[in-house]
Amino acid sequence: MRTAAAGKRSGEQGHEDVPKGVAAVERALRLLEAFDAPTRSIGLTELAERVGLPKSTVLRLIGSLVAHGFVQVTSDGRHQLGSAVLRLAAVYQKTARPEDLIRPVLERLAAASGESASMNIREGELQVCLYRVDSAHALRDHIRAGQCFPLDRGCSAQVLRAASGEAGARFDRVRSEIVVVTHGEVFSGTSGIAVPVFGLNQVLVGALILSGPTSRFTQQAVAQMKRLLVEAGGSLTQQLGGNPAAFRMHYPGKSARRSGKGRS
Numbered sequence: 001m002r003t004a005a006a007g008k009r010s011g012e013q014g015h016e017d018v019p020k021g022v023a024a025v026e027r028a029l030r031l032l033e034a035f036d037a038p039t040r041s042i043g044l045t046e047l048a049e050r051v052g053l054p055k056s057t058v059l060r061l062i063g064s065l066v067a068h069g070f071v072q073v074t075s076d077g078r079h080q081l082g083s084a085v086l087r088l089a090a091v092y093q094k095t096a097r098p099e100d101l102i103r104p105v106l107e108r109l110a111a112a113s114g115e116s117a118s119m120n121i122r123e124g125e126l127q128v129c130l131y132r133v134d135s136a137h138a139l140r141d142h143i144r145a146g147q148c149f150p151l152d153r154g155c156s157a158q159v160l161r162a163a164s165g166e167a168g169a170r171f172d173r174v175r176s177e178i179v180v181v182t183h184g185e186v187f188s189g190t191s192g193i194a195v196p197v198f199g200l201n202q203v204l205v206g207a208l209i210l211s212g213p214t215s216r217f218t219q220q221a222v223a224q225m226k227r228l229l230v231e232a233g234g235s236l237t238q239q240l241g242g243n244p245a246a247f248r249m250h251y252p253g254k255s256a257r258r259s260g261k262g263r264s
Contacts, residue, residue: 024061027051027053027057027061028061028064028065030051030053031047031051031058031061031062031065031071032065032070032071032081032085034047034050034051035080035081036243040080041074041076041078041079041080042078042079042080043077043078043079044058044059044062044077044079047062047079062079065082066082068084069082069083069084070082070084070085089200089241098205098240099131101236101239101240102119102130102131102236103131103133105117105208105232105235105236106118106119106131106132106133106208107133108232109133109208109210109228109229109232110133110134110135110136110210112228113210113221113224113225113228114135114136114137114212114216115135115137115140115210115211115212115216115225116132116133116134116135116140116141116143116210116211116212117132117133117208117209117210118130118131118132118133118143118156118208118209118211119131119132119197119206119207119208119209120149120156120160120194120206120207120209121160121205121206121207122151122160122161122164122204122206123148125150125151126148126149126150126151127148127149127150127151127156127157127160127207128146128147128148128149129143129144129145129146129147129148129149130145130206131145132144132145135212137212137216139213140212140213141187141190141211141212141213143211149186153182153185153186154182154185154186154192154194155180155181155182155185155192155193155194155207155209156180156192156194156207156209158170158171158174158180158182158194159174159180159194159195159196159207160196160204160206160207161174162174162175162196163175163196163198163204163207164204178195178196178230178233178246178247179193179194179195179226179229179230180193180194180195181193181217181222181226183214183217184214189213189214189215190211190212190213190214191211191212191213191214191217192209192210192211192212193209193210193211193222193225193226193229194207194208194209194210194229195207195208195229195230195232195233195247196208196233197233197236197237197240197242198237198240198242198243199237199240199241199242200240200241200242201242202242202243203242205237205240205242208229208232208233208236210225210228210229230247231247233247234247234248
């Protein structure tokens with residue numbers, strides 16, 4: 001009886017240490033998110049440090065992930081993503097349509113900011129408006145999907161060129177600050193704000209833009225729109241398979257406090 005009771009207490013203690021339900025799922029997902037392209041494999045200690053969990057907990061979760069093919073153990077005892085991740089990625093690529101992800105983001109941006117929201121992509125030495133959601137205001141800039149613009153002016157042009165890797169101090173600054181604000185560069189009396197959006201392997205997808213009459217782009221409005229765009233850019237980047245770390249690094253949390261001037 002004494003041995004059985006001791007065993008029961010020991011079992012209960014071990015059972016309590018095992019994450020359950022939603023908490024276990026969240027911790028397992030944090031482990032998967034800890035892997036990145038620059039690091040081929042990760043040791044147990046480093047993995048525990050990255051996710052902020054005890055090594056004993058990480059070891060148990062890793063065991064489950066290994067069993068289901070989401071993580072594999074290398075010959076030297078380190079860990080890397082397994083083939084199950086690749087299988088899900090292939091399914092995602094075949095089933096997900098970019099428009100289904102991008103258009104709702106534009107609709108939310110337009111509703112929250114009151115200005116027109118666009119997604120522009122780079123085509124050689126031009127930029128093309130791929131998707132567009134107009135502002136509800138009667139006074140707005142008039143741009144339609146499919147319209148082309150040069151890459152020598154405007155906030156979206158700067159973002160697309162910088163994110164494409166063009167050299168120069170101006171583009172270094174854009175890459176550092178993420179957000180670009182310009183006034184009257186494309187159309188007189190209009191302003192715009194843009195951020196990049198990335199996909200798998202951090203390949204540039206395009207630029208998210210909010211644009212409208214300069215008279216509505218007050219310092220307070222610009223600060224709010226920058227925050228909205230950074231959150232949307234990071235979220236869409238993540239949905240498209242990219243790494244949103246740069247957005248979080250420069251504008252942590254949901255309260256970006258930087259504001260600035262500087263598409264139309």
